[in-house]
Amino acid sequence: MAVEKKLDCVILGLLSHEELTGYDIKKRIDKALKYFWGASYGSIYPTLNGLLNDEMVTKMEIKENGRNKAIYSITEKGRTHLKNWLDIPVEKDEIRYETLLKLFFGDDIGEKRTLEHVKSFEMKIRKELPCLDDSVNVLENAKCASEAHKYYLLTAMFGVKVYNAYLEWCMEAEKILGNREK
Amino acid sequence: MAVEKKLDCVILGLLSHEELTGYDIKKRIDKALKYFWGASYGSIYPTLNGLLNDEMVTKMEIKENGRNKAIYSITEKGRTHLKNWLDIPVEKDEIRYETLLKLFFGDDIGEKRTLEHVKSFEMKIRKELPCLDDSVNVLENAKCASEAHKYYLLTAMFGVKVYNAYLEWCMEAEKILGNREK
DNA sequence: CTTACCATGTAAGGCGTTACATGATTCA
DNA sequence: TGAATCATGTAACGCCTTACATGGTAAG
Numbered sequence: 001m002a003v004e005k006k007l008d009c010v011i012l013g014l015l016s017h018e019e020l021t022g023y024d025i026k027k028r029i030d031k032a033l034k035y036f037w038g039a040s041y042g043s044i045y046p047t048l049n050g051l052l053n054d055e056m057v058t059k060m061e062i063k064e065n066g067r068n069k070a071i072y073s074i075t076e077k078g079r080t081h082l083k084n085w086l087d088i089p090v091e092k093d094e095i096r097y098e099t100l101l102k103l104f105f106g107d108d109i110g111e112k113r114t115l116e117h118v119k120s121f122e123m124k125i126r127k128e129l130p131c132l133d134d135s136v137n138v139l140e141n142a143k144c145a146s147e148a149h150k151y152y153l154l155t156a157m158f159g160v161k162v163y164n165a166y167l168e169w170c171m172e173a174e175k176i177l178g179n180r181e182k
Numbered sequence: 183m184a185v186e187k188k189l190d191c192v193i194l195g196l197l198s199h200e201e202l203t204g205y206d207i208k209k210r211i212d213k214a215l216k217y218f219w220g221a222s223y224g225s226i227y228p229t230l231n232g233l234l235n236d237e238m239v240t241k242m243e244i245k246e247n248g249r250n251k252a253i254y255s256i257t258e259k260g261r262t263h264l265k266n267w268l269d270i271p272v273e274k275d276e277i278r279y280e281t282l283l284k285l286f287f288g289d290d291i292g293e294k295r296t297l298e299h300v301k302s303f304e305m306k307i308r309k310e311l312p313c314l315d316d317s318v319n320v321l322e323n324a325k326c327a328s329e330a331h332k333y334y335l336l337t338a339m340f341g342v343k344v345y346n347a348y349l350e351w352c353m354e355a356e357k358i359l360g361n362r363e364k
Numbered sequence: 365c366t367t368a369c370c371a372t373g374t375a376a377g378g379c380g381t382t383a384c385a386t387g388a389t390t391c392a
Numbered sequence: 393t394g395a396a397t398c399a400t401g402t403a404a405c406g407c408c409t410t411a412c413a414t415g416g417t418a419a420g
Binding site: 006009010013016032033035036037038079082083086087089090091092093094095096097098099100101102103104105106107108109113114117120121146147148150151152153154155157158161162164165166168169172173176177 | 188191192195198214215217218219220261264265268269271272273274275276277278279280281282283284285286287288289290291295296299302303328329330332333334335336337339340343344346347348350351354355358359
Binding site for chain 3: 203204205223224227228231247249250251252
């Protein structure tokens, strides 16, 4: 209880706006949070059970189109827990760039191979950037939006900013690594 | 063996340039890699034992100034392992920004508190940026440097680029969150 | 003399991933 | 009819952090 489990808070945060199934939660995370957070089913379902046990959420089992669903809702206790966590300072941001690790030791494989790592990083970013740009556009033009939109916009803007910085760095790195293509 | 344990490779990477104690390894990580990787003693020492067991490193116990030290060196097998890992494509970069999480759910605590989270993020970055700038300067001016310097420079440049993007974003976010200070 | 740093390690426990297992529905 | 998507979960296992435990040296 002392140290806050992050996934608890992510799920409570999502449930604070709408009722969701475990499956929906995964989708929300993969869509809106993917640029700074991730989670697998193997962690989501057990976490939901834990939250249910702690009475942070309630579970409603229904049958829809012949499919069994478990819809979760946040309780008052859950809202309190979420707010408490939101209120305390950030403990730690964690980044682990395997790409950078391979770059750091690049001397051991040479420029050519290192350049390929940079290129593949670049491609990944270029592929994801349009989605982020879209998010920003959608959120900026949603006039009638709820207050919460403002905060979604902030995180999307962060993604755009950082991804563009990545790309700028890629260009410089490729120059230094003697890229002769294009 | 199939999936490569990253810390194995980090340690082998560091040992590929110089002999080090576990304590030194921690220092190297905290200094040069801290912007994109971290490790604690609780993971370093057991990992070193594992590497010793797999004959990736050798251990030499000496007494220096009355202090017991264990100095590790990389073996040929270790070098091969490292190169193999460096050679394969990056599996996954992992980022987990707790700050962004708190931002995303900012609606639940309001603009003022959210703004404080952004400010504290900004401060942390501003405090670390000068070290990164220094690294870049030192590495750029090290004319007689080894080939490896080029790769260290690339990672330091990455840090500078990204940290500056963070700061730009902070400025925008603070404006949106109605910062009235200064 | 006491604080900081050097130096090594273990134990408990948390958190999370991957792979597996199952089964229904929708759409082409 | 087969692939994709909806939907829920478990089990094994890996990796890491924190806290604990210990003890020496250097510097003020």
